[in-house]
Amino acid sequence: SSKERLPPSAKLVLKVLEYNEELTQTELVQETLLPSRTVRYALSRLESARLVKVRFSTLDARKRIYSINT
Template sequence: MYKVLETGGQLTQKDLIRETSLPSRKVRYALNRLKDEQFLIERHYFIDARQSLYGLITRKPEVIAV
């Protein structure tokens, strides 16, 4: 799921199901796991208010001082 979002940008749950060919339950589970681990951002999909757009949170790499 992470790789699909990484290459596909922001997608709806229906788009993710289509892209991965996974059942909707597995897609929801993966989205919840990514959201719990703070890798995922969920936004309103204004074209269809019943859906949400999912995308990855872009993080800057942490710099470690030596």
Template sequence: MTGTDADSIEDLPPSAKLVFKVLEYNGSLTQKQIVNESMLSARTVRYALERLQEIEIVDEDIYFADARQNLYTLDEQAIVADGGPDEACCAE
């Protein structure tokens, strides 16, 4: 999907932008932790994470404290290439 207009954070749905901000403020989190922090449903968070992974903004790793879960982290290099986190947020 790289190389299209849908590759930037600006083009994502609001739920994905919120998940992005939660990860930006809190660092690496599991899906369950993102659900608790964002107050979104687990299904919505899962969809948002899929969208963020499609544009290669979020990395998924094994959560060693509980191998049944994954740990999600923002890819700092991708964020810088996309114009930085400040441009990714909604207009105020």
């Protein structure tokens, strides 16, 4: 499956998103304790694998909110 080919960082981000409905990149950095570049890379891998979906925050259009793509 596409999940098995993911780097460990992406698997961790995915696991954290399973426990939290929606998180921003900053929140994911805080939750995973990974460097922000690593989280960015993990999210881009997860997005291209269509495992997470992203939307823009209604409060702050600069913020992207990530969630599991069900």
